[in-house]
Amino acid sequence: MLVHIDGPWSPLLGRLALTEIPYKNPILVGTFLFAVVLAVVLVGLTTYFGFWRTLWRDWLTSVDHKKIGIMYILIGLVMLFRGFIDAVMMRTQQAMAVGPHSAGYLDAVHGYLTPYHFDQIYTAHGTIMILFAATPLLVGIMNILVPLQIGARDMAYPYLNAVSLWLTAAGAALVMASLFIGDFAHAGWFGIVPVMELPYSPGVGVDYWMWAFQLSSIGTTLGGINLLATIVKMRAPGMTWGRLPIFTWASLSANLISLTTFPVVTVALALLALDRYLGTHFYTAGLGGNLMLYNDLFWIWGHPEVYFVILPAFGMISEIIPTFAEKPLFGYMGMVVASLGIAGVSWGVWLHHFFTMAAAPAVNAFFSITTMAVGIPTGVKVFNWAFTMFRGRLRFDLPMMWASAALFFLLVGGLTGMMNAFATNDYMVHNSVFVVAHFHMMLLLIVYAIFGGVNYWFPKVFGFRLEQRFGRMFFWLFTAGTAVVFVPMFTLGFMGMTRRLDYVAFPQWQPLLDIEVVGIVIYVLSAAFLVAQLYVSLRDRAQNRVGADAWGTSRSLEWITHSPVPFYNFAVTPEVHARDERSWRHERGLDDAAPVVYEDIHMPCKTAIPLGLGALGFGLAFALVWRIWWLALLCSGAIVALIVIRAFMTGTSYTIPARDVEKMEHDRKRGAAKPARAQVPGGSPAPVLGGGT
Amino acid sequence: MKGAAGETAGGLGPVMWRPNHGYDDVSTKTLGFWLYMLSDAMMFTALFAAYAVLGHAMNAAGGPLPGTVAHPTHAFTETLWLFSSVLAYGGAMIALKKGNRVGVMAGIAVALLVALGFLGSDLHEVTRLFAAGATPERSGYLSAFFALVFYHGLHVIVGVAWMLVMLGQVAVFGLSEAVVYRLLNLRLFWHFQAVMWVFMFTFVYLRGAII
Amino acid sequence: MGIHVHLRVFAGRDYMTESNHSTFEHPEVQLAGTGYVAAYVAGIALMGLSLMLVKDHALDPTALGIAISGIAGLAALLQCVLLLHMTLSRTQIWQTVALVLFVPLFILTIGLTSWMFHGLYQRTMLRPIAASQAMAPAPLRAPR
Ligand code: HEM
Numbered sequence A: 001m002l003v004h005i006d007g008p009w010s011p012l013l014g015r016l017a018l019t020e021i022p023y024k025n026p027i028l029v030g031t032f033l034f035a036v037v038l039a040v041v042l043v044g045l046t047t048y049f050g051f052w053r054t055l056w057r058d059w060l061t062s063v064d065h066k067k068i069g070i071m072y073i074l075i076g077l078v079m080l081f082r083g084f085i086d087a088v089m090m091r092t093q094q095a096m097a098v099g100p101h102s103a104g105y106l107d108a109v110h111g112y113l114t115p116y117h118f119d120q121i122y123t124a125h126g127t128i129m130i131l132f133a134a135t136p137l138l139v140g141i142m143n144i145l146v147p148l149q150i151g152a153r154d155m156a157y158p159y160l161n162a163v164s165l166w167l168t169a170a171g172a173a174l175v176m177a178s179l180f181i182g183d184f185a186h187a188g189w190f191g192i193v194p195v196m197e198l199p200y201s202p203g204v205g206v207d208y209w210m211w212a213f214q215l216s217s218i219g220t221t222l223g224g225i226n227l228l229a230t231i232v233k234m235r236a237p238g239m240t241w242g243r244l245p246i247f248t249w250a251s252l253s254a255n256l257i258s259l260t261t262f263p264v265v266t267v268a269l270a271l272l273a274l275d276r277y278l279g280t281h282f283y284t285a286g287l288g289g290n291l292m293l294y295n296d297l298f299w300i301w302g303h304p305e306v307y308f309v310i311l312p313a314f315g316m317i318s319e320i321i322p323t324f325a326e327k328p329l330f331g332y333m334g335m336v337v338a339s340l341g342i343a344g345v346s347w348g349v350w351l352h353h354f355f356t357m358a359a360a361p362a363v364n365a366f367f368s369i370t371t372m373a374v375g376i377p378t379g380v381k382v383f384n385w386a387f388t389m390f391r392g393r394l395r396f397d398l399p400m401m402w403a404s405a406a407l408f409f410l411l412v413g414g415l416t417g418m419m420n421a422f423a424t425n426d427y428m429v430h431n432s433v434f435v436v437a438h439f440h441m442m443l444l445l446i447v448y449a450i451f452g453g454v455n456y457w458f459p460k461v462f463g464f465r466l467e468q469r470f471g472r473m474f475f476w477l478f479t480a481g482t483a484v485v486f487v488p489m490f491t492l493g494f495m496g497m498t499r500r501l502d503y504v505a506f507p508q509w510q511p512l513l514d515i516e517v518v519g520i521v522i523y524v525l526s527a528a529f530l531v532a533q534l535y536v537s538l539r540d541r542a543q544n545r546v547g548a549d550a551w552g553t554s555r556s557l558e559w560i561t562h563s564p565v566p567f568y569n570f571a572v573t574p575e576v577h578a579r580d581e582r583s584w585r586h587e588r589g590l591d592d593a594a595p596v597v598y599e600d601i602h603m604p605c606k607t608a609i610p611l612g613l614g615a616l617g618f619g620l621a622f623a624l625v626w627r628i629w630w631l632a633l634l635c636s637g638a639i640v641a642l643i644v645i646r647a648f649m650t651g652t653s654y655t656i657p658a659r660d661v662e663k664m665e666h667d668r669k670r671g672a673a674k675p676a677r678a679q680v681p682g683g684s685p686a687p688v689l690g691g692g693t
Numbered sequence B: 001m002k003g004a005a006g007e008t009a010g011g012l013g014p015v016m017w018r019p020n021h022g023y024d025d026v027s028t029k030t031l032g033f034w035l036y037m038l039s040d041a042m043m044f045t046a047l048f049a050a051y052a053v054l055g056h057a058m059n060a061a062g063g064p065l066p067g068t069v070a071h072p073t074h075a076f077t078e079t080l081w082l083f084s085s086v087l088a089y090g091g092a093m094i095a096l097k098k099g100n101r102v103g104v105m106a107g108i109a110v111a112l113l114v115a116l117g118f119l120g121s122d123l124h125e126v127t128r129l130f131a132a133g134a135t136p137e138r139s140g141y142l143s144a145f146f147a148l149v150f151y152h153g154l155h156v157i158v159g160v161a162w163m164l165v166m167l168g169q170v171a172v173f174g175l176s177e178a179v180v181y182r183l184l185n186l187r188l189f190w191h192f193q194a195v196m197w198v199f200m201f202t203f204v205y206l207r208g209a210i211i
Numbered sequence C: 001m002g003i004h005v006h007l008r009v010f011a012g013r014d015y016m017t018e019s020n021h022s023t024f025e026h027p028e029v030q031l032a033g034t035g036y037v038a039a040y041v042a043g044i045a046l047m048g049l050s051l052m053l054v055k056d057h058a059l060d061p062t063a064l065g066i067a068i069s070g071i072a073g074l075a076a077l078l079q080c081v082l083l084l085h086m087t088l089s090r091t092q093i094w095q096t097v098a099l100v101l102f103v104p105l106f107i108l109t110i111g112l113t114s115w116m117f118h119g120l121y122q123r124t125m126l127r128p129i130a131a132s133q134a135m136a137p138a139p140l141r142a143p144r
C-alpha cells in the first residue's frame, strides 16, 4: 500500500541523510548561525539568572490560562518575526529581479533567490502569518481574557488547554525545523494540486507543510472546544447572556467557526496525505481524482478561518473604543447579532476563492451574493463603533490609536473585498497582487487590533502600563510603512501584476516595486521603536504601576480584579449585576468592595504531560515527513500510552485553604503600597503569576 | 446556596461576591466531549462531500462502480452487529443509573464483544473487495469509498480500545466522578457511531445499489 | 482535571459530592432508560425497510433515493432523541443547541459542494460512454 518513492531510504533514518542539510546555501547558513547565537544567548541568560526552575515549574508545565495565553502570544510574536523576514526577502527579490538585464547573485539568474527558494518563502510567509502568528496571538488573547471576563477561575479544561498550546508549538517548531533540515513546501499557503502530489513534489517540503498545518489545526480545534465550553458553563452568577462582555461574544462566534471548520481542513489535508503516502487518487490529475475537490475542501475552512481571525479583532476594538470614548458601547445587541451573523454567513461564501473554476453561472451568482452579504453585519459594526465615539469624551491613548486606525483598514479591505466579490470582476483581478493587497488590509486590521489589545490589556496581566512615547513612534512608522507598501501594491494589481512572481518581466513596474522596498525599510525602523518601547516599559515599570482599573474608565468584569491578576483570578467569585460590571460598581462607589468571607479554592495541578504530548506530536510529524516508520509507530504508541496513563492518575488538583487566600489578598494590599516589587514574569519573585505550590 | 455571604464591606448594599459558587463538573465535561463529537461529525461530512464529488462515472476511471462494490445485504448484517453493541452499552448505562458496578462491567464487556463482531464483518468485506482488485489506489471513486469505510472502522476500533480502558477504570476506581463522566462520554461516542452508520448504510451501501 | 469547588449544582438540587456514592445520581446518568431498546428496534426496522425497498426496486431510482434519504433522516432523528437524549431539558439543552447549530452546516457543506460540482461536471467533463448512454441526449440549443 505504501507508495514507492525514488531516491535513498533507510529503515533507520528514512529519507533523512546528511545531504538534506542545506549547508551550501549561504542564506540558510546565516540564518542557522543567527539561530544558534540566539539559542546560546537565551540558554546563557536563563542559566545566569537561575531561571530554569521557574521556567519549568511556572511556565512549561503550567495549566494556568493566563500563562498559556502569554506563551501563545510569545509563539505568535516569534513567528511574526520569522514571517516578516520572509516578507523582506520577497520584496527585495521582486525589486531586484525586474527585466531581462537585472543581475543575479547566489545561483539565481535574477535577484538573489532561485525560483524554487522564492516559492518556499512565500509559502512559508502565508502559512506562518495565518496559522502560526495571527492565530496564536488571537488564541492567546482569548485565553487570557475570556475566563477573566466571565468571572471564572480558569478555562473549562485547563489540562486540554495546555495540550492545545503544545500542539501549536509543535507545529511552529516543525516549520522552523524545515529551514535547516530538508526544505519547505513551494505550492503556496493554501496549496495547489496537483503540484502538491508526489510526482510533482517528490521532496519533503509539502509533507512539512501538511503536518505542521495538521498539528496546529488539531490544537486550534481543541482550543475552540475549550473556549466554547468555558463560555457556556463557567460564567459567574449573574453573568447572563445579555451581560456577556462583547469580546467574549466575539470569541464565542470565532470559536464556533474554528470548531466547525477546522475539521474540514483536517480532512482536506488528510486526503492529500493519503495521496502522497498510500497512492490514493483524491486529487490526482488522472485515475479519477479531482483537483477542484481540494480547493473546495480547503476553502470551506479557508474563508471561515479569515473570519475566525477577524472576529476577536472586532471584539478587541469593541472593548477599546467604549473605554476611551467614556461611553457604553452603542448597539450591544446589534454587535452580538452581527458577530454571530458574520460567523454564519462566512460558512456560505467559500467558492469566491475559485470563481474561475467554471462552475455554472447560477453557482457563481449565489456565492457572489452571499459574499456581498457579509458587508451587512460588518457595516452594522462600523456604524456602532462610530456611534459609540459620537459625542464621547475621546482620549487617544495608544490602544485607542491602534483601534481607530484599524477601522480605516477595515474600510479599505472591506471595499476591495466587495470588488473581488463580483464574480465578473474577480476574473480580472484573481491571482493578482490586488487580491494580495486586499487581504493584507484585512490582516493588518487584525494586527492593529492586536497591538491595540496588547497595549490595552498589558497592565491587567503584568500590572504596569506600556510606555507611550516610543509606542506612538512605533505606531506612526508602522502606519507609514503600511501605506508605502500597500498603495503601490494596489496600483500594481490594477496594472495586472500577478502574485508570486520570482521574476518581473515589465521594467515599467520597477519604480512601484522600489517604493514597496522603501515601505519595508520603514517597517524595519518601526520594529526598532517597538523594541525600545518594550525595553523602556520594562525598565520604568515601577512608575507605570496601575490599580485594578488601568485606564480609569474601563468597563468590563476583568477590571475589578487586581492588576496583575492573581493566579486564582478572583479571590471569591464575583456576583455580576450589569453588562459593564466594573462601571456599575464604580458608579456606585463600590470599587473597593472586598469580600468579607473567603473560600477554599480548588486549582488544577501543573503537569508535564501536555508538553510531552506536544513533543511526541512533533516527533510523529517529523517521522512522517521523513518516512521513518519505526519512530512514527513509537511516537503514536507513546501518545496513546500517555493519554491512558493520565486517565489513571489521581490527585490532579489541589486546594488552597480559605485562610491562605485571605492572607494572599491582604499581602497584596500591603504590597500595593510598595510598588517597586519585581512582578515581571522573568523577574523571579512573581507571586502573582506564579502557579501556587 | 448557603446564604451567599458576600455583602459589601459595611454589610450594606447589594451582594458583590459569591463564595462557594459551584459548577457542574460532569456536565461541563460531557458538553466539551459532545462538541468534539460534532467536530468529528464534520469530518464525516467532509468525507461524504468528497464521496459525492468523486461519485461520477468519470471518477471510477474504468474501474468498479458503486453498484459493484457496495453490498447492501452484507452491510445490513453489519448494521445488526453495530446496533446490538450500542444497545448493550445502553444496558451498561442503565446499570450505572443504580450504581450497579457489575452490571456496568457486564454491559461494556458485551458491547465490546459484539463490536468485535462488527469489525470482523467489516474486515471480511474489505478483504473480499481487495481480493477482487478493488483497492483504494484503483480510482478516485474507490479512494473516497474506502476513506469512509476505514474512517468509520477506525472509530469502532477506538471505541473498543476505550471500552477496554473503561473496564479497567471501573475495576480500579469504582464509579467515581471521573469514571462516571468518562462512561458518559463513551456513551456519546458509541451511540454516535450508530447515527453515523445510518448515513453510511444509506448513502454508501444502499445508494450504491440504486445507481 | 477536577478543578472546582466542592459544592456542585445538579439541575437545581445542591448537594456535596466529596464521596463517590452519589455521582451516579447526576441527571445525565439518570437519562438512561428503555428508550435504548426503542431506538434499537426502530433503527433496525427502518434500515430493514430501506434495504427491502432497494432490493425490490420498489420505486424508480430518483424516488427511491428520496425515500431512503427520508428514512435515514427519520432514523437519525429518532436516534438523536432516544440514544443521544437531544431534548430541551435543562441537562441537555446545550447539547441540543450545539447539534441544531451544526446540522445546517452539514447540509450546506454537502449540498453546496454537490451543487457546484454537478454544474462543473456538466460543463467540463466528457461523459464516459456508459454514463451518456444511460442519460437522455443533452438538448441542443437552437441557433439564433
Ligand atoms: C467584506 C468582507 C470581505 C469580502 C467581500 C472579501 C472578498 C474576497 C474575495 C472575493 C476574495 C477572492 C479573491 C481572489 O482570489 O480572486 C478574497 C480573498 C481573500 N480574502 Fe477577503 N473578503 C472579505 C474579508 C476578508 C477578511 C476579513 C479577511 C481576513 C481577515 C480576508 C482575507 C482574504 C484572503 C486571505 C484572501 C485570499 C487568499 C488567497 O488567495 O491567498 N478577506 N476576499
Ligand SMILES: [Cu+2]
Pocket: A302, A303, A306, A349, A350, A352, A353
Ligand atoms: Cu474569502
